[in-house]
Amino acid sequence: MMARMSPAPPLWQEKIFEVLRKGGVEQIAYVPDAGHSHVIREAHSDPGIHGVVLTTEEEGVAVVAGAWLGGQRAVLLMQSSGVGNCVNMFSLLEMCRFPFLTLVTMRGEYAEFNPWQGPMGRATQRAFELMGITVVRVDDPDEVEDTVSAALDNVFEAGERVAVLLGQKLIGRKKWER
Amino acid sequence: MNRLDRREFVASLTAAVPDALIVSGLGSASYDLFAAGHRPGNFYLWGAMGAAAPLALGLALAQPDRSVVAVTGDGEQLMGIGSLGTIAAARPANLTVVVLDNGHFGETGMQQSHTSLGTDLVAVAQGFGISDAFVGTDVAAVAERVLARRGPTFAHVPITTDEPPRALPPRDGVAVKNDFRAALELPTF
Ligand SMILES: Cc1ncc(C[n+]2csc(CCOP(=O)(O)OP(=O)(O)O)c2C)c(N)n1
Ligand SMILES: [Mg+2]
Numbered sequence: 001m002m003a004r005m006s007p008a009p010p011l012w013q014e015k016i017f018e019v020l021r022k023g024g025v026e027q028i029a030y031v032p033d034a035g036h037s038h039v040i041r042e043a044h045s046d047p048g049i050h051g052v053v054l055t056t057e058e059e060g061v062a063v064v065a066g067a068w069l070g071g072q073r074a075v076l077l078m079q080s081s082g083v084g085n086c087v088n089m090f091s092l093l094e095m096c097r098f099p100f101l102t103l104v105t106m107r108g109e110y111a112e113f114n115p116w117q118g119p120m121g122r123a124t125q126r127a128f129e130l131m132g133i134t135v136v137r138v139d140d141p142d143e144v145e146d147t148v149s150a151a152l153d154n155v156f157e158a159g160e161r162v163a164v165l166l167g168q169k170l171i172g173r174k175k176w177e178r
Numbered sequence: 179m180n181r182l183d184r185r186e187f188v189a190s191l192t193a194a195v196p197d198a199l200i201v202s203g204l205g206s207a208s209y210d211l212f213a214a215g216h217r218p219g220n221f222y223l224w225g226a227m228g229a230a231a232p233l234a235l236g237l238a239l240a241q242p243d244r245s246v247v248a249v250t251g252d253g254e255q256l257m258g259i260g261s262l263g264t265i266a267a268a269r270p271a272n273l274t275v276v277v278l279d280n281g282h283f284g285e286t287g288m289q290q291s292h293t294s295l296g297t298d299l300v301a302v303a304q305g306f307g308i309s310d311a312f313v314g315t316d317v318a319a320v321a322e323r324v325l326a327r328r329g330p331t332f333a334h335v336p337i338t339t340d341e342p343p344r345a346l347p348p349r350d351g352v353a354v355k356n357d358f359r360a361a362l363e364l365p366t367f
Contacts, residue, residue, distance in 0.1 A: 027239055050239045052268050055260030062229035066236025069221060071364045074236060092226035096351035099367060159367040
């Protein structure tokens with residue numbers, strides 16, 4: 001395996017991992033996105049957390065439900081294009097009223113270069129809402145920690161289903177040349 | 179191929195692993211599990227096609243000291259086929275996936291599925307990295323794997339296309355979830 005040298009992660013990503021860890025999250029299921037890199041890396045290096053790499057996001061909905069059935073808190077990380085992959089699987093959450101927290105990095109908005117990210121990016125919020133999942137959104141790096149932490153309380157203390165959309169501006173412009 | 183009776187297989191398996199936590203895939207697999215006798219360690223799906231194996235994975239990671247079994251149909255497993263790769267990567271020693279394969283989508287009118295059109299699920303599971311993938315026509319061999327917890331394990335069980343009478347488990351997912359958690363001494367939330 002090749003370890004790629006990476007620059008220090010943005011502070012807001014470090015804060016997300018801290019909130020999840022302190023919030024007792026023991027499973028982090030994901031399909032990768034650059035904006036989740038730090039949390040994914042930490043999930044795999046923290047002995048108290050299972051990092052679960054998925055082949056498609058809908059698996060993660062079921063993994064998170066199973067984790068909670070067995071008494072663990074879990075979250076699903078994905079990018080906005082993955083939300084459409086989950087739609088029917090979300091019925092599991094409503095039928096059994098599973099607590100559900102997902103963190104979604106947005107594409108198809110701020111300074112997007114790839115038009116193929118547009119259709120699902122524009123439908124992301126409505127897709128969640130159609131399936132009864134509450135959406136909160138954050139674009140200011142200084143508000144990420146509080147937003148995620150409040151969502152975590154809504155989910156695991158009040159038993160809700162919440163998606164936190166991490167605006168594309170947080171991630172910044174993607175560099176296309178290499 | 180030696181094809182088994184689905185109800186007999188599931189009833190003998192559950193009897194042999196009384197303490198296992200069992201998740202069943204929508205339709206016939208859920209009927210089979212319920213017909214074998216309800217217990218609070220059963221979690222029946224009625225929808226969310228493709229969820230049985232990944233849901234059992236989350237459960238297995240959360241309950242490493244318990245044997246966890248997913249019992250599902252070929253169609254249901256095919257829809258969640260990538261989860262076999264996810265299971266192989268996560269390596270839960272306590273998880274066994276049991277696929278009752280009649281080569282058809284029985285619940286929807288017995289249309290042929292991929293497994294009677296060329297797909298070999300044992301090879302697929304092995305290809306995904308579940309090295310302990312085998313044809314589980316011997317219930318005792320499957321039960322031994324479940325109890326040993328040295329998986330992950332994938333058991334492919336060829337069954338006949340017989341459709342036994344429906345045995346309908348509770349459809350109230352919230353109640354089933356709460357009973358299941360109560361059996362693990364967990365609060366409702
Ligand atoms: C997303 C989705 N697509 C299609 C269906 C319809 N459906 C219900 S059960 C089933 C087939 C199940 O086949 P299998 O798992 O092999 O079960 P069995 O043959 O034992 O009945 C299908 C296609 C559904 N419930 N959900
Ligand atoms: Mg079938």
